[in-house]
Every structure is written in C-alpha cells, then in structure tokens.
Amino acid sequence: MKQRVSALLREKLGRDLVLEKPRDRSHGHFATPIAFSLAKELRKSPVMIAEELATSFGEVEEFASVEAVKGYLNFRLSEKFLAEYASWALDNPSDFAKGDNKEKILLEFVSANPTGPLHIGHARGAVYGDTLYRLAKHLGYDITAEYYVNDAGNQIDLLGLSIQLYARENILQEESVEYPESYYRGEYLDALAKGAQEHFGIEIFNDTTRQKELAMWAKDKVMEIIVESLSNTKIHFDTFVNESELYSDWDRVMAKMGNNVYEAEGKLFIRSESKGDDHDRVVVRDDNRPTYLAGDIVYHNQKFERGYDHYINIWGADHHGYIPRVKAAIDFLGYDSNKLEVLLAQMVSLLKDAEPYKMSKRAGNVILMSDIVDEIGSDALRFIFASKKSDTALEFDLAEFKKQDSSNPIFYIQYAHARIQTLLSKATVSQEDIKEASLKDLGENADTLLFHALLLPEIVEDAFVSRQVQKLPEYLKTLAAALHKFYYDVRMIGSEDEAKLLKLLLVVALSIKTGLSLMGIDAQDRMVKEEDA
RNA sequence: GCGCUCGUAGCUCAGCUGGAUAGAGCACUGGUUUGCGGUACCAGCGGUCACACGUUCGAAUCGUGUCGGGCGCACCA
Known part of the structure; x- marks a missing residue:
C-alpha cells in the first residue's frame, strides 16, 4: 500500500520523499513534509509549494483527495483502492503481506x-x-x-568432569569429593549421570582417562534437551x-589467512589490531590447543x-x-x-x-x-x-x-481475534454475501479500521529491514485496540450493513492471524477463561 | 582509563530514515450501551523526552560534551 503510494509520488514528483502516517486521521492516510525541504531550493514558502503540488495532482484513482495543510501534503486513499486491496487479501490470504525478496x-x-x-x-x-x-x-x-x-574445547571437558563429580558424590556416594574452582552444576546433571551409568557402566565415573568419551556422549544428550526446549517454543x-x-x-x-597470522612465543596470533581490535589475538596456544x-x-x-x-x-x-x-x-x-x-x-x-x-x-x-x-x-x-x-x-x-490477565497483551490481541470469530459464527448473512459485499461507504471509523488492518505489509517489511521486531507486536496491540473500540461503538449483527461490516472484520482477523503467526503464535478462535486457582 | 550501549509518565516499555498537540500497558480516580463475550470501552491523574551546547524553518529523534546505569577490555566461552 505504502509502496504503491510511494511509487505514485515518485512518478509525479520525480523524487523520493518521506512518507509518514499522521497520527491525526484528519490529516489523511499518508502525509509528506516535502514542501519544507523544497522551500529552500525553490525560494518559496512551504505553504505555497504544498498548495501548488496539491493542485498539480489532479485526478488519481488511488487518492480520494490530496490536500495542502500548513505546508504538509496530505493524501487520503480512495475507497475503491482500499476496497480492492482488501478483497485481494481475502482472496489470497496466504499471500497477504508477502514479499518477493530473493536475497x-x-x-x-x-x-x-x-x-x-x-x-x-x-x-x-x-x-x-x-x-x-x-x-x-x-x-x-x-x-x-x-x-x-x-x-570442542574447555567447556566440553568441563562437562565430562562435572558429570563425574556429580556421580561420585550422588551415585558412588563418595564422602569427600573435591570440587575445582569451575564446574557445572544443576538438576540436569542428575539425568545425565544416570544415563551415563546405564550406557557406560559405573566404572566410567572414576576413570579420568575416559572424561572426554563421557563428555562427547553427554553433549549430544544436552543438545537433545536444548532442541526440545526450542521446539516447545516453536523455534x-x-x-x-x-x-x-x-x-x-x-x-x-x-x-588462506596467509601472513595475517604469525607465530610468537610459541603461539599463533592473528593481526586483528590492524583491523581496529584492541590488540592481536591468540588463535592457538603454546600447548597447541586452539582458542575459541x-x-x-x-x-x-x-x-x-x-x-x-x-x-x-x-x-x-x-x-x-x-x-x-x-x-x-x-x-x-x-x-x-x-x-x-x-x-x-x-x-x-x-x-x-x-x-x-x-x-x-x-x-x-x-x-x-x-x-x-x-x-x-x-x-x-x-x-x-x-x-x-x-x-x-x-x-x-x-x-x-x-500473570495471566489482560496486563499481558497477548490475551488482548487473542481476544480481538476470538471476538471476530464469535461474530462471524452469529452472522445472519451468508458467507457468499460477506464475500461479495462492498467495502465502500462504511463511514469514517470503519475506514480507519480497514486502513489499519491493511497496514500489516508495511509493518512486516519495516520490522525485518530495521531488525526491530517489536514493531509487529506494537502494531497488533493497536490494531486489537481499534477492533475492540469499533466493536463497542458499532452493533454489527442484524445491522443493514452486516455483510460489509463482517467483511471488514475478516480483514482485521486476517491481519491479526498473519501477524501472530509471524511471531510463532497461533490465533485463537475462542478464549478459554482461566479458572481461579 | 579505553570502547560499546542505554537514559522518555510512579513502574514496564513504544516512538528515533528530523516534521503537525510527546504515546501504550500497568498502577491510581471516576464513569459506560435497556444490544453482538465487561477478558471490553471512555475520561481524569501523571512528562524540564538525564543535563548543556550545537546543526536546522523545525530536535525525544542528528552532532559534541557532562552526569548516571549496563556490558566489554582473556591464551573463558
């Protein structure tokens, strides 16, 4: 949507410009302060420039209006454009907010x-x-x-040692196990020790020469634990x-490193200082063990x-x-x-x-x-x-x-999605009526909600490109809020606009569901009330 | 000491390619539809955007400095 508008403006004005979403909807769907930056080179006031630009636009299908206000250029999208885009999204839900990057x-x-x-x-x-x-x-x-x-390396050796120590104290019941300065501890060692006992036999715990063997076996077990907890979180x-x-x-x-590594004091160094590091770093120690x-x-x-x-x-x-x-x-x-x-x-x-x-x-x-x-x-x-x-x-x-209450925004968003599903289940019009309904003439509030729901593609793109993933949950929170408010303000079931209103809600639901799935969260169709414990 | 990073409401945090009156949730106070799930909605309270200077038509946003917090400055990972 924004891309489309940007492209249109680039074509009309012959340059890229900053496009923003005004907080105040009376300033349109998109706005640009372009006239301020043009003021200096054109030696004219921003207000005049904006007005000239606004009138130069003429009729554009995508825009309902282009207005100049105090030097800003405000664009209002046409109902036709929004409605067509929404219908496309509903017809192609799995393509909604997708991109065609190839990198x-x-x-x-x-x-x-x-x-x-x-x-x-x-x-x-x-x-x-x-x-x-x-x-x-x-x-x-x-x-x-x-x-x-x-x-590889120290930490793995330490794992082997830690299991031995744990087993000697807790399985072999040795009275005075001496612990070095650093070793691992934690509940997970218990399962590892018991598993090792079964796999190798009890004698491995006192054999220091088999520490490595024990460690190599154990790290695979630990990886299993790690992978399981990742997959439980859908990672x-x-x-x-x-x-x-x-x-x-x-x-x-x-x-390949050539003379960018060198030997000194029996160790191998890398010339990282020449690349802005504090000093050169050891790559291989004098006992031949590689560093991290x-x-x-x-x-x-x-x-x-x-x-x-x-x-x-x-x-x-x-x-x-x-x-x-x-x-x-x-x-x-x-x-x-x-x-x-x-x-x-x-x-x-x-x-x-x-x-x-x-x-x-x-x-x-x-x-x-x-x-x-x-x-x-x-x-x-x-x-x-x-x-x-x-x-x-x-x-x-x-x-x-x-906490499992509304202070946790995930419930708030899920509730918005569930609310929509509930309304759809109570519809007095057919699926076909909803699908065929026009999204025009919905009024200001509905238009705002629709626009908001159709913003997901920009948010997804922006969240990834800027590596700021919090933009997505932030967006979903405000979309959910808009939905709840709309729900409160407008009685939908039984209204003469029921079909078009439900179609609007379908767009909102699609946006929420798509957004949540990008966060690894399944949208819920019903909220299950938590029982007080 | 040097480097990186952060400093926004009582708390937890958004906003940061410079733009129109600084936002949300929680907490606190007070309200709400003879109706679709009140797990909701509305209003109030609450801010020198750490501080100073600079750049600019315009700075929470960019630059410099100061103060404060975190992290790093290993032949540990």
Whole structure:
C-alpha cells in the first residue's frame, strides 16, 4: 500500500520523499513534509509549494483527495483502492503481506554451548532470531536458520568432569569429593549421570582417562534437551554445525589467512589490531590447543564458502567486544566482512519479589527457559520477548511473568481475534454475501479500521529491514485496540450493513492471524477463561 | 582509563530514515450501551523526552560534551 503510494509520488514528483502516517486521521492516510525541504531550493514558502503540488495532482484513482495543510501534503486513499486491496487479501490470504525478496541469508542464533539447558537469557536471542527468520521467510528471502554447536574445547571437558563429580558424590556416594574452582552444576546433571551409568557402566565415573568419551556422549544428550526446549517454543533451525567437525579444514584455512597470522612465543596470533581490535589475538596456544576464536575462524570461513549474500549473527550483548576480531578474520580470509551483520540481544535481568535475582550457570541457580514455558506458555514468552527492543536491557519481575490477565497483551490481541470469530459464527448473512459485499461507504471509523488492518505489509517489511521486531507486536496491540473500540461503538449483527461490516472484520482477523503467526503464535478462535486457582 | 550501549509518565516499555498537540500497558480516580463475550470501552491523574551546547524553518529523534546505569577490555566461552 505504502509502496504503491510511494511509487505514485515518485512518478509525479520525480523524487523520493518521506512518507509518514499522521497520527491525526484528519490529516489523511499518508502525509509528506516535502514542501519544507523544497522551500529552500525553490525560494518559496512551504505553504505555497504544498498548495501548488496539491493542485498539480489532479485526478488519481488511488487518492480520494490530496490536500495542502500548513505546508504538509496530505493524501487520503480512495475507497475503491482500499476496497480492492482488501478483497485481494481475502482472496489470497496466504499471500497477504508477502514479499518477493530473493536475497540469500544465513542467520545464526542461540548457539548456546551444549553444556547445559537453555536459560532465560538464551530465550531472548532465540525468540528474536526466530521472529526475524519468520519475517524474512514471509518476505521471500532465502534464509537459513543455523545453530553453531561449540562441542570442542574447555567447556566440553568441563562437562565430562562435572558429570563425574556429580556421580561420585550422588551415585558412588563418595564422602569427600573435591570440587575445582569451575564446574557445572544443576538438576540436569542428575539425568545425565544416570544415563551415563546405564550406557557406560559405573566404572566410567572414576576413570579420568575416559572424561572426554563421557563428555562427547553427554553433549549430544544436552543438545537433545536444548532442541526440545526450542521446539516447545516453536523455534526452528534448518542446520546445525558442529565445531568439532570443522578442524579437519584447519591447515587449508590457515593457508588462506596467509601472513595475517604469525607465530610468537610459541603461539599463533592473528593481526586483528590492524583491523581496529584492541590488540592481536591468540588463535592457538603454546600447548597447541586452539582458542575459541580459532573455531570461529574456521566456522566463518565455512559459512562464506557456502556462499550467501548476507550473514546475520545474533549474539548476547556481552560478546560485543568480539565483533572486531571476527570481522578481521573474515577480511583476512578474503571475504567482505561488511556482509556480516552482528545483532546483539541485551541481557535479561530478573527481579524476584522486587529483588535482583542473580543467575550463575556455575552456581546452578538459573531460571530455565523450559520452566518459564511450563509456567506461562510459549505464546506469552514469545510475545513478551518479541515486544521489547532487543538491544535494550530488559528487566522484569517473575511475578509479572506469571500473570495471566489482560496486563499481558497477548490475551488482548487473542481476544480481538476470538471476538471476530464469535461474530462471524452469529452472522445472519451468508458467507457468499460477506464475500461479495462492498467495502465502500462504511463511514469514517470503519475506514480507519480497514486502513489499519491493511497496514500489516508495511509493518512486516519495516520490522525485518530495521531488525526491530517489536514493531509487529506494537502494531497488533493497536490494531486489537481499534477492533475492540469499533466493536463497542458499532452493533454489527442484524445491522443493514452486516455483510460489509463482517467483511471488514475478516480483514482485521486476517491481519491479526498473519501477524501472530509471524511471531510463532497461533490465533485463537475462542478464549478459554482461566479458572481461579 | 579505553570502547560499546542505554537514559522518555510512579513502574514496564513504544516512538528515533528530523516534521503537525510527546504515546501504550500497568498502577491510581471516576464513569459506560435497556444490544453482538465487561477478558471490553471512555475520561481524569501523571512528562524540564538525564543535563548543556550545537546543526536546522523545525530536535525525544542528528552532532559534541557532562552526569548516571549496563556490558566489554582473556591464551573463558
């Protein structure tokens, strides 16, 4: 819709211009302050310019009016244009708000280490990534969702050790198990230890030489736990890449880096300082063990060799300092690091009874993503996280999280959709009457609601392109509000305009349902009242 | 100390390609259709958009600085 208007204006005025949606509907559906910027070069007042432009438009099918007001140029869309667009959407519901982008994108997100279940902090990046993915798919992009599994290195060894320690204390009932400074703890170790006992036999717990073997078995089990909790939240991945399988390419990749890596003090360094990093980084330690960065170098090389137009990584904000060295590596490998876009998901901090709740994976007092899903459901979790700008730290109280009333906007939106379904089920006119009804002469309020519902395509596009997914839930909230108000103001069933009013509601329902599905949420046809516990 | 990031209503947050009177939800106060689900609707209360300067016809939005919060500054991931 907006694209169409933009294109029309470009054709008429011969230039691109800012198009906005005025808050005040008396200013039309779209408006532009173009006359202000033209004022200087034309040496005329904006008011005059706007008036000249307005009169120069003449008759355009898409516009009911073009008015100049105080220097602004306000456009009112014609009923015909809106009605035709709405009818098209209802006839092609699965194409509504779709796009025809062709770009090939690799989106990497979550990528949590397979050393423990996902916690609430991971959930934010997971929801953000999956929402972007759904938006991109809908817009036609050829996008792949990928999970990078860090199944090599210290943390995996630590997992093996942690299981042994846990088993020695809780299964072998040893009295004095000595714990090192860092190891993992948490409820999940219990299942892992028991599983390992069944799989390997009890003797593996005291055999330090078999720590690695135990760890490699355990990380697959942990991945199963992770994937299950992702799928319970309808978060989908197309591909998983294991770090441990990338090192066979090591020599070849290092050769590509050329003299951008060098040896010193028995270690291998990368010249990242020359690319804006604080200093050069160690890639391989003097005992020959690769650092974390080494894995990311071979991984990003592999990504670029696979050949995408654009790469998006979603990282926790605490990793932002890591960006320069990865970009440096990509440049050194001979690729364009500008193709890599790193989006940061800010930390989530929890309040429990209004007190900050400190989480530490090592201490084992984490809030698991699966616990939250059990308590409030996937829909509410997704909605809450998708509603907040990802790069802003988010703070919420666990008690608020548990609320299942209207303070949770997901209920408000679902109720709007359910209301429409209820009305449709009470219709006194036929489906055919509704389908054939004209959307003209509906009056100002209905026109506003229709316009609002047809705005979804712009919102979807904007939300993805700007990577600001919260624009979608924000839009759905205001659309739901408009629907509720309309419902309150206008009696529809039995009205002489019933067919056209219900057709209008169908458009609103389509928009809500499509919008929710892009957030991984199913629209409901009925609201089930929560029982008071 | 250096870098990144954020600072909008009592609380949680939108708004930020500069544009017409700064928004929502929650909380608080008061209302609502002889009718479609009151899980709704309306109104009131509440703001020096952290502060200062600058750019501009116009700044919550852009720039610089100050103050304050978060994060990073590993051969940990």
